Amino acid sequence: MIRIIHFREKCVGCNACVEAAPFRWRISRKDGKSILIGGKERKNVFSLLTGEDEFLANISASENCPVKIIKLEKLN
Amino acid sequence: MMEKVELLSPAGSFESLQAAIQAGADAVYFGIEQLNMRARSSNNFTIEDLPLIKKTCAEAKVKIYLTLNTIIYDHDVTLMKSIVSSAKKNKIDAIIACDHAVLSYAKQMRIPVHISTQANVCNVESVQFYSAYADTIVLARELSLRQVSEIVKQIKRKNIKGPLGKNVKIEVFAHGALCMAISGKCYLSLHSNFASANRGACVQNCRRAYIVKDKEDEVEVEVDNEYIMSAQDLCTISFLDKLIKTGVGVLKIEGRGRAADYVYTTTKCYREAIDAFYNGSYTKSKIEKWLDELSTVFNRGFWGGYYLGKKMGEWADSAGSKATKTKIYIGKGTGYYSDKKVGEFKLESNQLSVGNDLLITGPTTGVIYTSAKELRVNNTPVDIVKKGELFSLPVPQKIRPSDKLYKLTHGS
Numbered sequence: 001m002i003r004i005i006h007f008r009e010k011c012v013g014c015n016a017c018v019e020a021a022p023f024r025w026r027i028s029r030k031d032g033k034s035i036l037i038g039g040k041e042r043k044n045v046f047s048l049l050t051g052e053d054e055f056l057a058n059i060s061a062s063e064n065c066p067v068k069i070i071k072l073e074k075l076n
Numbered sequence: 077m078m079e080k081v082e083l084l085s086p087a088g089s090f091e092s093l094q095a096a097i098q099a100g101a102d103a104v105y106f107g108i109e110q111l112n113m114r115a116r117s118s119n120n121f122t123i124e125d126l127p128l129i130k131k132t133c134a135e136a137k138v139k140i141y142l143t144l145n146t147i148i149y150d151h152d153v154t155l156m157k158s159i160v161s162s163a164k165k166n167k168i169d170a171i172i173a174c175d176h177a178v179l180s181y182a183k184q185m186r187i188p189v190h191i192s193t194q195a196n197v198c199n200v201e202s203v204q205f206y207s208a209y210a211d212t213i214v215l216a217r218e219l220s221l222r223q224v225s226e227i228v229k230q231i232k233r234k235n236i237k238g239p240l241g242k243n244v245k246i247e248v249f250a251h252g253a254l255c256m257a258i259s260g261k262c263y264l265s266l267h268s269n270f271a272s273a274n275r276g277a278c279v280q281n282c283r284r285a286y287i288v289k290d291k292e293d294e295v296e297v298e299v300d301n302e303y304i305m306s307a308q309d310l311c312t313i314s315f316l317d318k319l320i321k322t323g324v325g326v327l328k329i330e331g332r333g334r335a336a337d338y339v340y341t342t343t344k345c346y347r348e349a350i351d352a353f354y355n356g357s358y359t360k361s362k363i364e365k366w367l368d369e370l371s372t373v374f375n376r377g378f379w380g381g382y383y384l385g386k387k388m389g390e391w392a393d394s395a396g397s398k399a400t401k402t403k404i405y406i407g408k409g410t411g412y413y414s415d416k417k418v419g420e421f422k423l424e425s426n427q428l429s430v431g432n433d434l435l436i437t438g439p440t441t442g443v444i445y446t447s448a449k450e451l452r453v454n455n456t457p458v459d460i461v462k463k464g465e466l467f468s469l470p471v472p473q474k475i476r477p478s479d480k481l482y483k484l485t486h487g488s
Contacts, residue, residue: 011110012110012115012116012275012276012277013110013111013149013151013152013155013275014272014275014277015149015151016270027151028151029151029154030154030155031109031154031155032109032110032111032151032152032154032155032156033110063270064270065270066116066269066270066271066272066275066277066279067115067116067271067277
């Protein structure tokens, strides 16, 4: 399992995460910031547990994020 | 009679906004949400802050311009439109933009537009083109005084009018950071960190030191300066008379990512210099004084930019600031006794002695420079205040809880 954490507030809406993992990220038409699909919110931070098969795509979303607001954790 | 040039200052926070007003700005510019060129570095306002910004500036009779000058993707259009609509509703004086989607929507909404420097307007034909949308046009920062002056002359000669029916006004940068590339045409940050400068996410790689190495035999190429891409900061205060005489309508100070003391000091110096120009007291000794004052806040060393037609190569020789004064955060405000004009503070770090120079900043307070003439702990005069202590000192203006207190030291 992996956990994806998204500190959404600081998002600049550049679309980089969507390009890296389009099945997991989309841009909100309402506020122009990215949305972690299926993520649960707690105090403006979104997170999601998902399968390890998504790791590679999401690590590049995380690395490509210009404001470094996407974190990935590997859970055993 | 020449119309007096407008002084436009940056406001990246409520502190800076107050600082700009106190120091005598005629207008301020700021960004809200993420669609502006300081999306990364400044504490951007949100749409909800607009009414308070408008109220604060209306009371001070200061105009407000909203920067909406990144490139705009399809997914940004809804947000862009809601920002423009809120700007209209809150009677913001103009929107600073360069993307055609923004120009077009702002025109539709009948809100005045200023063409951002990101549009790189370098000639009068471009001015004519944008005049269908904009009443003020910010020129590219890479023009000489002669070129700026010629554009202003041509606007008059050709009678180029903006949507409001008046001749298009020209705005130029007077002070602040310069880009190593032509404004908005730099992709360095995008290549190295995937952080697009044109989305306000520039990581400022150009401000670092570099080694140039020959790939074939790994010989290092000798360069005079490791900071080969970091331009010094623009400062026009020593030839402000020439700049005003070009006929420009607005002088802009760069720095939405800078702190309130920077905004205060730069605005104050340029306010004094502009006033001095018009009342005939713009003198060499005053210029020296302003230059000294400007060097106390963040700077990478000064040069006159491209205005004087000098060759490029005025590079910073160090990382970060060359400010002659450094500020250290030491505590925060807790209360104010208006009758005695005494402020109460809590010292959170460092120590404070009688005679120290101080800076107080806050969202409503703005900027106050003062010194610790008298310090009291438990109402007893002391020479030194230590970490953790509550203390009071005379402050000429009202301070508020949550205001930040800094100690100023000389030398960086």
